[in-house]
Amino acid sequence: MNAQTDVRERSPLALAILDTLVHRIGKDEQAARPHDWLAATIFTVRNEIIERWMETTKATHAAGAKRVYYLSLEFLIGRLLRDTLANWEKREAIAEALGQLGVSLPELEEIEPDAALGNGGLGRLAACFMESLATLDVPAYGYGIRYVNGMFRQRIDDGWQTELPETWLAHGNPWEFERRESAYFVGFGGEVTGNEQGHVHWKPAEAVEATAVDTPVVGWRGKRVNTLRLWTAISLDPLKLDAFNRGDFQAALADQLRAETLVRVLYPNDSTAAGQELRLRQEYFFSSASIQDIVRRHVQYFGDIRTLPDKAAIQLNDTHPAVSVAELMRLLIDHHDLGFDEAWGITQRTFGYTNHTLLPEALESWPLPLFERLLPRHMQLVYAINAKLLRDLRRQPGVDDRAIAAVSLIDEGGERRVRMANLAFAGSHSVNGVAALHTQLMKSTVFADLHRVFPDRINNKTNGITPRRWLQECNPGLTALIREAIGDAFLDGADALTALAPFAQDAAFTERFAAIKRSNKVALAEHLKEAMGLRIDPDALFDVQIKRIHEYKRQLLNIIETVALYDQIRSHPEREWTPRVKLFAGKAASSYHNARLIIKLANDVARRINSDPSIGGLLKVAFVPNYNVSLAEKMVPAADLSEQISTAGMEASGTGNMKFALNGALTIGTLDGANIEIKDHVGDENIVIFGLTADEVAAKRAGGYDPRAVIEGSAELSQAVNAIASGVFSPDDPARYRGLMAGLYDHDWFMVAADFDSYAAAQRDVDARWSDTAGWRRATVLNVANMGWFSSDRTIAEYAREIWGVM
Structure with a gap:
């Protein structure tokens, strides 16, 4: 940490951070530890972001704008302080203010934990997309799960991978806001009953409450602040007092433990039946809460549920949230009294599905008995959707039993299973691949028969990365060199990087370029040595x-x-x-x-x-x-x-x-x-x-x-x-x-x-x-x-x- 400046020389921003430290964290500057300064800095920055967050949200409401809802089981957002300060264009001001307090901003950035909300490319893509949605001023929500421990922290012991809990929430998360008013009942199991008028009622055997926790996502230059909404789970009866008083403490807390298990770990080991059940529960939990939230918001602001496709675009990031298709159908039919055909039309026009894999084992499917036991109403709806799909297909000329079997939402070969990729495909108006070759292979391999039925549905959207984090923030030396060479246009539009091409022939420039690369290598070498x-x-x-x-x-x-x-x-x-x-x-x-x-x-x-x-x-x-x-x-x-x-x-x-x-x-x-x-x-x-x-x-x-x-x-x-x-x-x-x-x-x-x-x-x-x-x-x-x-x-x-x- 740096030496402190005289109190009289401290800027209003430095004093604001200090005030937050005292009144929010409860520490004075002599007693404060690095994680206290980190939290105080984030809370201070957050105060300004909140105002912009509210402004953009109100403007969206006032304009009656259509929103994008991005459903993903992973959001690998990484550390947020440097990313937010860069996009908010406040890094130099915060660094100077902290310096006046004897605190180093780079040191604080290094101790911020990575949010354990993802594992690989799927989650990092979702994070890049959320940042770009805000940068392009597109109103959007990301929906996922607030994992307490995430994937795992990897340690290498004698060359072997050892999995340890990821404790990213050990000191809390100053970026998040709990939204207790946004809470939804999510049920499992039970039975489905109907009456003579055709009304269906699902009475779950158990339920949890999904509560929203929001994190602001700041776009480049603070143009828009969107929302990453993550769900946490609590039991409807967190403590069974009668069991507790009997001395059966495990039974007294069993429901709460079961609820907490839903949000504990990303990708539980599904090699066991219990692991498979937990993963399906997780996927339905976050899908149900998200779809309920989207429907509630639409009805609140627009009234007529029939206009949902005009005001909401829901994108499924791979098959993990595919059960959302059946969940929206359930809400439209059972709660909003729409007929099946009308509900199906609304559902298809609302959803889009992004496929990320051609590996058959990664195209999720669930044993039919497991799916039906956990989600009996959804099983009925999957059968109904499948019946419509197959009847419509059978009317087409040249369709044989092989094509019917390939398109079906139920895999009848061996153990009967519910095919989530087919459900997502059938329930969406758009199905996209993420690179040109991948999209072409989708048409000719895993979705060949569905593509023949719906020849205009598959399209390509080649992935991308945010240049803010993956150039400007992680490589400031190279960014400064590029700015010196071609100006600042590339900061607002990465296509402007093409102006750099002539400098490839400039020996003096390429030497400086190589020197920056070497300095990055020196920094990595020092990190690996330590x-x-x-x-x-x-x-x-x-x-x-x-x-x-x-x-x-x-x-x-x-x-x-x-x-x-x-x-x-x-x-x-x-x-x-x-x-x-x-x-x-x-x-x-x-x-x-x-x-x-x-x-x-x-x-x-x-x-x-x-x-x-x-x-x-x-x-x-x-x-x-x-x-x-x-x-x-x-x-x-x-x-x-x-x-x-x-x-x-x-x-x-x-x-x-x-x-x-x-x-x-x-x-x-x-x-x-x-x-x-x-x-x-x-x-x-x-x-x-x-x-x-x-x-x-x-x-x-x-x-x-x-x-x-x-x-x-x-x-x-x-x-x-x-x-x-x-x-x-x-x-x-x-x-x-x-x-x-x-x-x-x-x-x-x-x-x-x-x-x-x-x-x-x-x-x-x-x-x-x-x-x-x-x-x-x-x-x-x-x-x-x-x-x-x-x-x-x-x-x-x-x-x-x-x-x-x-x-």
């Missing part, structure tokens, strides 16, 4: 793969090639090897055995390579624990090479690829997801593409692919695989990776072996590019210059015009 005790050379090539650990994302391919490179460096010390630092980070789902094993392998490989003096420090490897937004903000600006190496046809889009390129890293990747569009924008010569295409992957799978022959035909690959399988990197347990490597020989579904030689050759091409300093620098500048199209402002503008009808 956090992990790891020493890395900032002049080495920083090769980074940070994302959720999954076999289709192919961290395993990267690790195997690292082992092969290690062998080559030892075998050929006479060659001019490019010094490399290989950095991995990401979390594995707690029940995903192979993903957890891949983390252990990365750590075992790192331990062996980093302790081997024979390679002269030419290669370092690290798995950085507890990947989150704040860690990404350190790693992205420091990366030289961005690993985007998923099996072609399996990554919907990716947004990490955009963040890295925007900060001057070259991409090494397959023609998958948004990599294809990045290639089109930055130019073939400024990206490194390798491997099979999506069509080639499909052809190999269909044509009897023999991975054993591929492995045995590649000397580098077979040597690396055999070393891993035989226990070279796991002497304490030589059999540890035998099964993982055997999977490559037996089926290699993710085409690790098939793409290895191409990947290894691409990495040697990267080495050659790195040795051409001028060429590398030119390519990095051109990446930044051509990434403006990938702003989430562009994505949201497309949604707003083409799906929601609000621009």
